[in-house]
Amino acid sequence: xxxxxxxxxxxxxxxxxxxxxxxxxxxxxxxxxxxxxxxxxxxxxxxxxxxxxxxxxxxxxxxxxxxxxxxxxxxxxxxxxxxxxxxxxxxxxxxxxxxxxxxxxxxxxxxxxxxxxxxxxxxxxxxxxxxxxxxxxxxxxxxxxxxxxxxxxxxxxxxxxxxxxxxxxxxxxxxxxxxxxxxxxxxxxxxxxxxxxxxxxxxxxxxxxxxxxxxxxxxxxxxxxxxxxxxxxxxxxxxxxxxxxxxxxx
Amino acid sequence: xxxxxxxxxxxxxxxxxxxxxxxxxxxxxxxxxxxxxxxxxxxxxxxxxxxxxxxxxxxxxxxxxxxxxxxxxxxxxxxxxxxxxxxxxxxxxxxxxxxxxxxxxxxxxxxxxxxxxxxxxxxxxxxxxxxxxxxxxxxxxxxxxxxxxxx
Numbered sequence: 001x002x003x004x005x006x007x008x009x010x011x012x013x014x015x016x017x018x019x020x021x022x023x024x025x026x027x028x029x030x031x032x033x034x035x036x037x038x039x040x041x042x043x044x045x046x047x048x049x050x051x052x053x054x055x056x057x058x059x060x061x062x063x064x065x066x067x068x069x070x071x072x073x074x075x076x077x078x079x080x081x082x083x084x085x086x087x088x089x090x091x092x093x094x095x096x097x098x099x100x101x102x103x104x105x106x107x108x109x110x111x112x113x114x115x116x117x118x119x120x121x122x123x124x125x126x127x128x129x130x131x132x133x134x135x136x137x138x139x140x141x142x143x144x145x146x147x148x149x150x151x152x153x154x155x156x157x158x159x160x161x162x163x164x165x166x167x168x169x170x171x172x173x174x175x176x177x178x179x180x181x182x183x184x185x186x187x188x189x190x191x192x193x194x195x196x197x198x199x200x201x202x203x204x205x206x207x208x209x210x211x212x213x214x215x216x217x218x219x220x221x222x223x224x225x226x227x228x229x230x231x232x233x234x235x236x237x238x239x240x241x242x243x244x245x246x247x248x249x250x
Numbered sequence: 251x252x253x254x255x256x257x258x259x260x261x262x263x264x265x266x267x268x269x270x271x272x273x274x275x276x277x278x279x280x281x282x283x284x285x286x287x288x289x290x291x292x293x294x295x296x297x298x299x300x301x302x303x304x305x306x307x308x309x310x311x312x313x314x315x316x317x318x319x320x321x322x323x324x325x326x327x328x329x330x331x332x333x334x335x336x337x338x339x340x341x342x343x344x345x346x347x348x349x350x351x352x353x354x355x356x357x358x359x360x361x362x363x364x365x366x367x368x369x370x371x372x373x374x375x376x377x378x379x380x381x382x383x384x385x386x387x388x389x390x391x392x393x394x395x396x397x398x399x400x401x
Contacts, residue, residue: 161319164262164344173290176299187295 007230018104025140029202041189042083051079073111075126086122088149090168093214119158145184146204152191252355258345261318267305272337278330286319322355356380
């Protein structure tokens with residue numbers, strides 16, 4: 001049986017939930033395909049996918065056993081460009097965080113490349129696959145409209161104090177709160193180009209729900225040091241790595 | 251003595267107005283400074299979604315230029331701290347700290363920057379030292395009515 005993450009706390013449980021591909025994540029909101037295309041900003045809605053090579057069926061590729069074993073993803077079959085979406089997760093009880101995103105993406109999705117930094121996490125894939133994956137991530141528990149940012153550039157803000165209304169700081173003001181409806185709206189695409197019409201992302205989750213869903217250990221939430229199981233496993237990994245080079249006999 | 255009110259979230263305009271009004275109404279308070287990141291530029295997005303407006307503090311209109319990240323308060327003595335704590339409890343529901351560890355949070359001495367901004371020989375009243383926006387631009391505090399045109 002796969003062991004995804006140690007620990008007995010709620011945070012550890014949430015981390016296991018994200019990383020285990022058999023768990024279906026709760027869908028929290030609905031965003032149309034067209035809106036996803038708009039906020040990614042890689043092509044205009046309805047526009048054809050640009051390609052970087054002819055479809056694989058038309059290519060005369062050399063015989064290779066790996067090509068027979070591995071089924072190419074749709075975007076690769078069609079020869080799409082590789083595009084990206086990048087998320088920023090606030091330290092204040094965002095549902096996901098960069099390293100968890102990386103671990104869980106590689107368990108859940110094929111044909112992707114992820115890059116992880118302290119405050120942001122990029123995911124690259126062939127364009128049509130990226131749109132499918134983005135839609136899934138934006139609609140389910142990976143995403144909160146206030147604490148998670150979709151930011152291709154100008155990513156600063158994950159460790160700053162939140163605004164009083166719970167929104168994470170965004171220097172380009174892409175995600176803004178509509179005070180009348182209570183919804184967070186995206187008025188610019190991920191790299192800051194203004195959209196003709198705002199894309200409504202939906203209401204932010206309330207503080208209690210976020211604390212229940214978060215995958216971030218915090219001393220004012222669930223502290224890492226209190227999760228003895230997780231600390232024991234981490235210590236064991238550290239010791240075996242440092243002293244025995246991961247030799248399984250120790 | 252000075253204290254610093256450090257809210258756990260950046261305060262919005264409404265809360266800032268309430269807190270400032272209540273703090274300013276206390277007898278133990280000498281002066282108050284708000285400090286924080288600048289408000290975003292005034293554009294279409296700010297007009298629809300922004301939090302910018304003129305607030306009224308003790309009957310005087312104040313144009314907010316920054317978001318309230320910290321509030322520095324100069325007090326006559328320590329007795330004012332509990333009153334301020336009560337005000338913060340009432341208005342700031344997302345948590346705050348009151349810091350008293352430094353002896354002063356508001357600058358009391360005239361500096362080189364003051365000299366450059368206002369002129370070396372200008373007398374600045376004591377109560378104005380340390381409360382001007384050190385990053386303000388020339389055009390913010392000088393009104394140019396008519397420029398000379400060189401024909």
